[in-house]
Amino acid sequence: MIEPPEAVMESAEKPAVATPEILPPPDLRKDRGLPPGTPVRMETRNLDFFYGRNQALHGISLAIPEKSVTALIGPSGCGKSTYLRCLNRMNDIIPETRVEGEVLLDEMDIYGPGTDVVDLRRRVGMVFQKSNPFPKSIFENVAYGLKINGLCRRSELPEKVEKALRGSALWDEVKDRLQTSALRLSGGQQQRLCIARALAVEPEVLLMDEPASALDPSATQKIEELIYELKRDYTIVIVTHNMQQAARVSERTAFFMLGRLVEHDRTDKIFTNPGEKITEDYITGRFG
Amino acid sequence: MRGASRRRVLSNLIVGLCGLAVVLALIPLTLIFIYVIKQGFSSLNWDFFTKMPKPVGEPGGGMANAMLGTLFLIGLASVVAIPVGMIAGVYLSEYRGSRFASLVRFTADVLNGVPSIVIGIFAYGLAVLPVHRFSALAGGLALAFMMIPIITRTTEELLNLVPSTLREGALALGATRARAAFGVMVPAALPGIMTGILVALARIAGETAPLLFTSFNNRFFTTRLDQPIASLTVQVYTYAISPYDDWHRQAWAGALVLVSFVFVFSVLARIVTRRLERMHRV
Numbered sequence: 001m002i003e004p005p006e007a008v009m010e011s012a013e014k015p016a017v018a019t020p021e022i023l024p025p026p027d028l029r030k031d032r033g034l035p036p037g038t039p040v041r042m043e044t045r046n047l048d049f050f051y052g053r054n055q056a057l058h059g060i061s062l063a064i065p066e067k068s069v070t071a072l073i074g075p076s077g078c079g080k081s082t083y084l085r086c087l088n089r090m091n092d093i094i095p096e097t098r099v100e101g102e103v104l105l106d107e108m109d110i111y112g113p114g115t116d117v118v119d120l121r122r123r124v125g126m127v128f129q130k131s132n133p134f135p136k137s138i139f140e141n142v143a144y145g146l147k148i149n150g151l152c153r154r155s156e157l158p159e160k161v162e163k164a165l166r167g168s169a170l171w172d173e174v175k176d177r178l179q180t181s182a183l184r185l186s187g188g189q190q191q192r193l194c195i196a197r198a199l200a201v202e203p204e205v206l207l208m209d210e211p212a213s214a215l216d217p218s219a220t221q222k223i224e225e226l227i228y229e230l231k232r233d234y235t236i237v238i239v240t241h242n243m244q245q246a247a248r249v250s251e252r253t254a255f256f257m258l259g260r261l262v263e264h265d266r267t268d269k270i271f272t273n274p275g276e277k278i279t280e281d282y283i284t285g286r287f288g
Numbered sequence: 289m290r291g292a293s294r295r296r297v298l299s300n301l302i303v304g305l306c307g308l309a310v311v312l313a314l315i316p317l318t319l320i321f322i323y324v325i326k327q328g329f330s331s332l333n334w335d336f337f338t339k340m341p342k343p344v345g346e347p348g349g350g351m352a353n354a355m356l357g358t359l360f361l362i363g364l365a366s367v368v369a370i371p372v373g374m375i376a377g378v379y380l381s382e383y384r385g386s387r388f389a390s391l392v393r394f395t396a397d398v399l400n401g402v403p404s405i406v407i408g409i410f411a412y413g414l415a416v417l418p419v420h421r422f423s424a425l426a427g428g429l430a431l432a433f434m435m436i437p438i439i440t441r442t443t444e445e446l447l448n449l450v451p452s453t454l455r456e457g458a459l460a461l462g463a464t465r466a467r468a469a470f471g472v473m474v475p476a477a478l479p480g481i482m483t484g485i486l487v488a489l490a491r492i493a494g495e496t497a498p499l500l501f502t503s504f505n506n507r508f509f510t511t512r513l514d515q516p517i518a519s520l521t522v523q524v525y526t527y528a529i530s531p532y533d534d535w536h537r538q539a540w541a542g543a544l545v546l547v548s549f550v551f552v553f554s555v556l557a558r559i560v561t562r563r564l565e566r567m568h569r570v
Contacts, residue, residue, distance in 0.1 A: 088460065090456065090459065090460060093455075093456070093459060093465075095385060118462045118463075118464060119462065121459065121460055121461065121462045122461070122462040125460065125461070126456075126460035128453055128456065128457065128460075130451075130453055132451065132453040132454050132456070132457040133457075134454060134457065134458070134472050134475075134476070135454075135475065135476045136475070144458070144461060144463075144471075144472075145461035145462060148461065148462060148463050148467055148471070149461075149462050194457070197457075197461065198460070198461070201461060201462065
């Protein structure tokens with residue numbers, strides 16, 4: 001397929017709906033893309049998202065490089081969680097929502113016909129804001145994804161569960177009580193269990209929706225160290241309200257505002273020398 | 289200061305009224321218990337639990353057939369009502385926003401309010417008239433119709449209490465909607481659903497009207513679905529309106545057994561709920 005030239009794309013773009021004045025004009029929000037040659041795992045092109053008639057995302061184009069952490073920051077309600085949930089089609093379960101544009105996983109449009117949502121969600125795992133272990137044993141929690149997807153033989157389960165729990169740095173704390181209820185774990189342990197659960201099915205991309213926002217500082221630190229470890233093997237997208245966290249764990253940061261992507265760049269650049277005034281204002285705590 | 293003391297008096301008055309209401313609510317239950325025990329306990333003996341009814345005019349005998357019959361009917365009703373009710377409840381919870389779900393919910397509430405004698409007539413028309421015979425099956429169906437709306441609504445309400453983040457967690461791991469519902473949501477709500485089922489069982493165990501012209505009565509015990517079957521409630525009713533003193537005594541004993549039965553079910557419901565909850569809560 002031949003890509004239309006840039007100019008045609010530009011003119012085909014719908015007129016922006018009532019852009020609030022605090023946002024820079026569209027031509028300033030230009031894509032400071034990745035350095036050429038960076039391998040890209042996921043990418044969205046002109047992604048629009050609607051809750052009924054309400055447009056929540058406006059033409060988001062963002063590339064997510066492989067085996068690194070991309071942080072999504074922005075004030076509450078800016079659409080960063082909605083964007084994250086577009087990446088594994090979790091928004092499908094909300095009635096009366098609509099997606100336009102493309103979401104590519106390894107160059108394939110996941111909203112295209114022929115996408116198996118179940119398989120997509122295995123490839124793109126997710127960790128939620130509030131830890132949500134199933135009311136089952138620790139072992140059963142981790143084994144759940146493997147079982148329902150029929151990913152391994154029953155005899156291989158213990159080995160895979162151990163691997164996933166080691167991967168989320170939880171193994172040493174729970175190895176003697178795998179059969180106890182997951183709900184007996186502490187909040188931080190529960191969240192790491194949820195990460196182990198997601199890792200067990202060996203996803204390619206891991207989406208994290210404010211994974212540490214409900215945790216105390218030491219549990220948060222553990223999660224952050226874990227993210228640092230995980231990016232060697234996984235492509236991670238993390239939504240966070242915590243600026244320091246974004247600065248600590250991510251390579252690239254995307255700043256969202258009122259459903260638009262204001263800018264995205266290397267994290268150090270965003271935090272030391274952002275391209276937009278509004279980004280600077282947000283990061284320095286002048287609003288939000 | 290006067291305002292403060294007035295408020296205190298008013299507060300004490302309201303608390304007092306609450307206490308009074310509680311006592312009033314408990315009085316009927318206590319009186320029933322005392323009266324039934326007083327009247328029935330003397331007629332309870334080993335024969336009552338193990339013997340079949342004696343022919344008219346012969347003293348002695350028991351209600352073994354009726355007790356087994358009640359258990360049989362409850363079992364029959366459960367086999368139909370538990371799966372249907374639970375699955376319908378899952379539907380209502382999963383598609384809670386849909387118009388059809390609202391219709392089903394409303395229908396279940398109406399069905400729950402239908403007088404039990406009307407349910408009996410319905411089951412009579414459905415399962416007795418076509419074959420011209422009272423049967424255990426018809427009685428079981430009548431009881432099942434009473435159980436279904438209770439189980440449906442309990443299941444729905446308890447599923448709604450399960451955080452939807454659990455469903456999302458399952459879906460995010462590649463579960464289909466059905467798997468998420470039956471593999472994660474239902475087990476999470478199971479303690480409550482079990483309580484609902486036991487409450488429904490306790491409720492139908494004491495029903496007479498739906499059985500009067502469906503399972504009818506039987507002097508003997510049978511496990512055949514197409515034959516009339518005895519039940520404690522109908523037996524108590526039959527004996528109570530009879531002219532024989534011995535039967536009256538047995539009716540009281542039957543009533544005592546029935547009340548104990550319901551009582552045990554309710555206690556069981558509490559224990560089971562606690563147990564299941566403890567398994568999964570800290």
